[in-house]
Amino acid sequence: MIPLPEKSVCITGAAQSEVARPSPRSALQLTADACLAAIADAGLSVAEIDGIATYPGKSAEGGGIAPVSPSEAAEVLGITPRWIFASSEGFSHMAPIFNAVTAIACGLARHVVVFRTVAQASARRQARASTLLSGGRDRVEGNNAWTVPFGAVSPVNTFALYAQAYFDRYGANEAQLGAIAVTSRAHAALNPAAIYREPITLDDYLASRVVSSPLRLYDCDAHVDGATALVLSHRDAAADLRNPPLHVEAMGMAVGGLWTGRHEGDFTSLPAAHRAGEMLWSRTDLTPDRIDCAQIYDGFSIFVWLWLEALGLVPSGEACRFTEGGSRIGLGGELPLNTGGGQLSAGRLHGYGHIHEACVQLWQRGGERQVAGARNAIVSNGGYGYGAMLLRRD
Secondary structure (H helix, E strand, C coil): CCCCHHHHEEEEEEEECCCECCCCCCHHHHHHHHHHHHHHHHCCCHHHCCEEEECCCCCCCCCCCCCCCHHHHHHHHCCCCCEEEECCCCCHHHHHHHHHHHHHHCCCCCEEEEEEEEEHHHHHHHCHHHHCCCCCCCCCCHHHHHCHHHCCCCHHHHHHHHHHHHHHHHCCCHHHHHHHHHHHHHHHCCCCCCCCCCCCCHHHHHHCCEEECCEEHHHECCCCEEEEEEEEEEHHHHCCCCCCCEEEEEEEEEECHHHHCCCCCCCCCCHHHHHHHHHHHCCCCCCHHHCCEEECCCCEHHHHHHHHHHCCCCCCCCHHHHHCCCCCCCCCCCCCECCCCHHHHCCCCCCHHHHHHHHHHHCCCCHHHCCCCCCEEEEEECCCEEEEEEEEEC
16 A cells, blocks of 8 residues: 555644734745744754745735745745745645645655745735725636626625525524634634734624625634745654654545536535545544544634534534534633634634644644643635645644
8 A cells, every 4th residue: 555645744843924914024024934933943944945835826916815936935035945836726725735745755855844925914905906806807717707797706705605505504593603703712812923812702793794694794804914834844854853743644635616616515515625524534543533623714704614514523514503602612612623713813824824723732832722632633724625634743
């Protein structure tokens, strides 16, 4: 049997730049800040880094979605990579991580820095329409051509349909969904780097304006400027580095029909996320009941329900009742969820904030928000392409 590539790879360093709305630092400066800090966190020198990757590469469309290329970052950092990767195609924001795992397992690189940088807060300050799917343009292409003409000028319009369909099929309600935002804010209050730290109540949530029914203001993530970086290393090298290695226990991936404008299912699930979850669990002996904390993609709060079910952490149709009241997803609950505040309160770092938080928890760096004894963490990313990872600390 061919060994699974992820079994040869560990995360050895992780860091974030300043996260702000907006930041006075340029996107390239934020990238350098995060990458240099992650490399130092691993106990490596820049000269030892021989690979670099990001998602999706530098975007010509602007909007702050992808302002830095890996080539630019390598030049500024002084890295001479043997392996480099960037692509807008792939399994969500985790695509460069999955490709870095493969590259390291194949011997193309030994230590790879993977970064994700956004400057959406700065872009929105310059032009509010910059983060819409239409980008303020008269003509749209690709998957956006299937949604924008029908009034879905933001992903919130599309995923509001999922929320309403879930409500209708499973008898869910706004209070159950609102518990995700309220709990995320409670966790963010314990995270000094979070954008929004002022606690909110369920009444605050229900009183907030509706953005796209039934999704409200607090159901939507917060545009920020910031960068996150990870260092991935071969297992043989990881044992000699500064931090206890975090093993990439398993990974799962899938591409969804929404990427090309094709809808799958009945709006109450994400079939591609289910495929990613099935792949993930097929590659490990761990089981869902062994997970100590979950960092679940929350571009909108409805994603949390859909991903919890796709990953088999709760049965289909039960996520709404699992999150109700917030006790089971709080820091002392059955499944502590988005312990740094997630994208709803800590800021929209396109899922990399979730990966960073998983590392924080497994390295016992969480301070007041630390999950006691955390050893196994699950992370999910994406609502068009889909990726999931299991991280394990010995």
